[in-house]
Amino acid sequence: MIAAVEPAKVVPEQSQANPIETLQKTVSASRLTTFLQCRLKFYFRYVQQISKPKTPALHVGSVVHLILQAWNMARWRKQEFQLEKFKKLFEEGWKDQPPGINWDGEEAGEKNTAWSVLEMYFAQTPIKATEMPEAVEVPMESDLSKYGLPTLIGVLDLVRAGGRIVDFKSTGKTPDPEDAAHQNEPQMSCYSVLYREATGHQESGRELHHLVKTKTPKLVITELGPMTAAQQVRLFRMMESYVEGLAREDFVPSPGFHCAGCEFFDNCRRWA
């Protein structure tokens, strides 16, 4: 089924090639999870490439990730921890925002929250200042053609010493461990596949580090074991669905609770 929508602002990034053909060649965790959440959202974002203004939460997340990346890189480079250096980088990163973010008068508050959550993380993280990462923000790929699947691509936030894959999340709500494990399973399984392909051995574990932006910020770490065989099967079945769905151009909407925060809500309402 081909989704018919009104012409919108299209980013001509992949205009030379057929976007569907490009998407059939490679898959990332975010493409896969978007496709699984709502195929029409996937269509708007990746096939039509409709550009939407960044949300405040996304900007906060980007800057928080930027600082955590710098902190991980500093340990990797055996540099001394200097909070003021990260604060300076934070200020620069905050200013480096695309136009169009609708702060609704809350920018200063959001900025304070973002920095507070980072200060909390530096104080509470179980990662010691002397712990050398195995990898920080490295792009990786895994050729899955032997399974009839596209090449998997992705960027790992952090691999701790001994092969523990860490993904950082900033969130407004305290996550439930089981929900977090379930909701992030496709993404974390993708990372396991990438790690195993790149190193030739199994990860020792996986961790979700949720930086919770509550009034008093807190850190919730969800420890996951290595990817199980059943989880790998589930991931590959999801990828099969992705491949087959793209081939059929099956881009139907999936109305549900997740629509409340969807940037394509208006586009979806007009879809027929």
Added chain:
Amino acid sequence: MITLECNYQKKLGLPGYSSHQFAITLRTEIADLMQVQAESSRLYKLLQEGVDTSIKETGYLPTNGNGNGNAQRNSREPTREKDGWNCSGKQKDLILKIVEEHKLEKAKVEGLAQDRFGKTVKALNKLEASGLIEELLEMTSQSNGRSRFQGRYQRAGAR
């Protein structure tokens, strides 16, 4: 005489991301063309029943959940490239290209690999080589004026 050759095969997915398939080929002779349709229908039914009866027996199933033998790969390093490099060919080419284009001292790059990974550049696996490449790009992009934020956001877009 007219020879009629029929083949019927079926492939089934099995648990553990494995599959099995079975095919039967049968050759028979018929006296005239008028018999083709009736005979092919009869043979199709016969072959399908034969395949379906046999394919129900799944036989050995991998216990590691992966019919492609990946579980055995978990404890070994990736296959070395023929020329001694442990990373992918693309990574090797990119490392050499960066070194050449920016006239980096090979000893310095080797020193970086030893410092971060305790290995020679050639011995780096794909994960480590990816880290080295990012570091080399960061080192060399400073002179090109590449914004550190650009790098972050460009990569984020590729997620």
